[in-house]
Amino acid sequence: MLLCAVLGRLTIRSWFVLPLLFLGSASGVAALLDLVLRQPTSLDGDLTLSAPLLFGFAAGLTMLSAGNVRWNHRWQRFGLRTGYPLLMLACAISMDGLTLPMVAALVIGPIAAMLLTTILIRTYHERDEADCLRAT
Template identity: 25%
Template sequence: MFCTAERPMSPKLWLAVPFLFSAAVFGLMGSAGLITASWTTVPLSPVVSGAGVAVAAAVSSGVRWRHSWQRIWLRWPYLAAVLAFGVFVGAVEIPALATTVVGLPVLLGLVFQCLVQNDESAPASDCR
């Protein structure tokens, strides 16, 4: 089974999750394009936006909502709006260098946060 984080996530951080995830993936795509010299632009894919929304939906149960109405009336419309925005900008192409410069630091920050979180919760966790 999945384990929840020891500390609940703040709603402000949760609002950024789909964009952080998408930026990290686009950064990897841009760096792969630059390394292999295969492409110079990265199309903003609705698939990546959808995956970001799925990640945000998966971690939304661990958010510390201030009011109970936010769990329904903020969570689902926000995710639907982010998904619609991702489909809307699906044909836009961004230079691979720009996605690399923005996405790789985001990816490194997310990996660092995961490592720090795992170190803090390792002795207290009983997850398998």
């Protein structure tokens, strides 16, 4: 039986975009749920999101997926691998709430979700056999 990583090797660019696409798709889901669950439905309103929650999850996603990146240089491995998640954590700590127009969240959300899905499927299919371990 082979034990393979779910996420294959990421490029630096796709790793950098991964949390941003997560934020966009999460805002789209939140906007859709807000439209469905709120009785006076209106597209003119604003959507208020929990920035600490969203950016905290984005920082976690960035930290957990950093081990799957093809780093080209040593400074990238140290500087980007630690700096980018710390930037996400700083956004999580410094922001209280994030307000977006409802229409913008509904437009950005599905596009971000499709791009996120495309990146994840592509990296899944581009896994190497070297990334897999044989279980006994």
